[in-house]
Structure formats: C-alpha cells, structure tokens
Amino acid sequence: MDIIQSFTLGNQLLVVLGAFIIGLAKGGLKGIELLNVTIMALVFGGKLSTGIILPMLCIGDLLAVIYYQRNVKWPLFWKLIIWMALGIIIGVYIGQGMAEIMFKKLLSFIIIVIVIMMIWVETRKNDFLPKSSFFSPIIGLIAGITTMIGNLAGPFSNLFFMAQKVSKNDFIGTAAWVFLAINIFKLPFQIIYWDNINVNTLSLNVLLLPALIAGFYTGTFLVKKIKDESYRKVIIGLTLVGALVIFLK
Numbered sequence: 084m085d086i087i088q089s090f091t092l093g094n095q096l097l098v099v100l101g102a103f104i105i106g107l108a109k110g111g112l113k114g115i116e117l118l119n120v121t122i123m124a125l126v127f128g129g130k131l132s133t134g135i136i137l138p139m140l141c142i143g144d145l146l147a148v149i150y151y152q153r154n155v156k157w158p159l160f161w162k163l164i165i166w167m168a169l170g171i172i173i174g175v176y177i178g179q180g181m182a183e184i185m186f187k188k189l190l191s192f193i194i195i196v197i198v199i200m201m202i203w204v205e206t207r208k209n210d211f212l213p214k215s216s217f218f219s220p221i222i223g224l225i226a227g228i229t230t231m232i233g234n235l236a237g238p239f240s241n242l243f244f245m246a247q248k249v250s251k252n253d254f255i256g257t258a259a260w261v262f263l264a265i266n267i268f269k270l271p272f273q274i275i276y277w278d279n280i281n282v283n284t285l286s287l288n289v290l291l292l293p294a295l296i297a298g299f300y301t302g303t304f305l306v307k308k309i310k311d312e313s314y315r316k317v318i319i320g321l322t323l324v325g326a327l328v329i330f331l332k
Contacts, residue, residue, distance in 0.1 A: 090126075094126050097122050097126055098123070098291065099294045100122060100294075101122040101123045101136075102119075102139060102292075102295045103294045103295070103297060103301075104119040104122070105140060105298060106143060106296060106297060106300075106301065106302060107298045107299070107301060107302040108237070109140075109144060109298075109299050109302065110146075110299040110300065110301065110302020110304075110305070111147075111151075111251075111303060111306035112302045112306065112321065113237060113258070113321070113322075114238070114317070114319070114320070114321030114322035114323075114324075114325060117194070117235070117238070117321075117322065117324075117325020117326060117329060118325050118328060119136070120132075120233060120234050120235060120329065121325070121328050123135060124233075130279065131279060133232070133233060133234055133277075134277065134279020134280045135279075135280075135284050137234070137269060137279075137280065138270075138284075138288045139288055140262065140266045141263070141266045141267060141270070143295060143299060144259055144266055145263060146299050147256075147258075147263075147299070148256075148259045150299075151252060151256035151259055152256070153256070154252040154253045154255065155253070155257050155259075156247075156249060156253050156257045157257075159243075159244070159247055159257050160260055162219045163226070164223075164264055164265065165223070166222070166224050166227065167224075167226050167230070167236070167265050168227060168268055170223060170224040170226060170230075171228070171231045171265065171268060171269055172227075173224070173227070173228050174227060174228040174230070174232050175272045175277075177228070177232075192330065194238045194322065194325075195327070195330070197238045197239060197322070197326075198238070198322050198323045198326060200242055201242055201245055201318070201319045201322070202319060204245050204246050205245065205315055205316075218243075218246065222242060223243075226239035226240050226243075230265060236262075238322050238325075238326070240262075241258075241318055241322060250311055251306070251311045254314075255306070
C-alpha cells in the first residue's frame with residue numbers, strides 16, 4: 084500500500100481516473116487509452132507506469148473477451164498477434180536505455196500520422212492497405228514495440244482493424260483477444276527484466292479495480308449508443324486528442 088499512501092489527493096484522483104479510462108477503452112471506446120498513458124506517466128513516470136498499468140490491462144482484456152466473446156475474427160487475430168509478439172521482444176531490449184521524453188514526443192508525432200492514415204482509410208473505397216503484404220508485419224511490429232515500451236499500441240491496432248472494415252463489435256472483440264494474449268505475454272518481461280511489477284504495484288491494482296470495472300461497463304453502455312458508421316469517427320477523434328495530449332505534456 085506504500086505506493087499510494089504518499090500521494091497527494093490530486094494524484095490519487097488522477098490514478099483513479101486513469102483506471103476508469105482503462106475500463107472505458109476495454110469496454111470499446113478505442114483511442115481514449117492514450118489519455119490514461121499520459122495520466123499514469125505524470126504520476127509514476129513513463130517506465131514504472133507500464134508495470135502498474137499492465138495487470139489492469141489484463142483484467143480489462145479478460146472482461147472484454149467475456150463480454151464480446153461472440154465477436155471475434157480469428158484470421159485477423161493471427162495476422163497481427165505473431166508480429167506483435169516479435170515486436171515485444173524487440174521492445175524489451177531497446178526500451179531499457181531509451182530516453183522516455185524523446186520517445187513519447189516521437190511516438191505522439193507518429194500517432195498523429197496514424198490518425199491521418201485512419202482518415203485516409205476511412206475515406207478511400209479501395210482495399211490497398213489490408214491486402215498489402217507489408218501491412219500486417221509493419222503494423223504488428225510497431226504495435227509490439229510500442230506496447231512494451233509505453234503501452235501505446237492502441238492507435239496502430241486501431242488502424243489495422245479500421246483498414247479491415249470490420250463491424251464495431253467485431254473490431255472490439257477481436258482486439259480484446261489480441262491484447263489479452265499480448266498483455267499476458269508481456270507480464271514475464273515486466274516482472275523479470277524490468278522489475279516493474281511487485282507486491283506494492285499489485286496492491287495498488289487491487290485498490291483500483293472498482294474504478295476499472297465501472298469504466299468498463301460505462302464503456303460498453305456508451306458503445307451501444309454509437310452507430311457503426313459513427314464509431315469509426317469516434318475512434319479517430321479520441322486517438323487524435325490523446326496524441327496531442329502526449330505531445331504537449
């Protein structure tokens with residue numbers, strides 16, 4: 084419990100908000116998770132925050148898999164998962180000595196470019212990107228590296244699923260399975276190599292569970308209210324806001 088006892092009231096509220104946002108994202112409001120990354124990094128620092136966030140991501144993914152269990156496109160799952168796993172292994176080694184501030188600034192710029200690509204995918208009628216042989220490997224590798232270093236794979240996986248033109252629920256359900264597998268795969272690296280997960284961080288995760296669960300069910304409620312054609316625009320908007328917040332932080 085020591086990890087939270089020394090917090091100011093402001094930091095405590097920020098951490099609870101971060102857990103709630105994780106729930107919102109796992110409930111289906113894709114793109115909003117970038118705000119959580121920024122909030123947790125402000126309180127804990129970039130690298131330590133990845134270990135604090137990861138167990139909560141796993142719980143959120145499990146809730147999403149159970150809730151959206153009928154909505155999964157397994158061919159898309161396998162297209163992405165192998166390359167993401169390889170990207171995580173690369174991220175373990177390059178992330179140890181990387182300057183966090185420069186990395187986040189560079190990545191936020193890349194995410195803004197990704198948003199522009201999302202808009203391009205949304206307005207184009209052809210299927211050039213999803214049928215390209217390079218698309219899945221490149222997106223998967225970048226998503227794997229960025230999820231290991233900063234839990235920032237969301238925009239890249241969002242671009243992948245948007246390019247596939249899948250329905251709202253298939254998007255959320257397939258992404259849930261991808262991230263459940265990937266986040267479980269990341270756990271040993273965070274525990275053994277980076278020493279970012281311990282009794283104190285897990286105690287904090289337990290305290291934040293109610294906020295996470297509340298966020299999840301709020302997210303599922305809001306997603307039901309959003310039409311399929313509007314959902315993709317919501318993802319683009321939330322991703323852009325999150326990227327700008329990271330860049331300006």
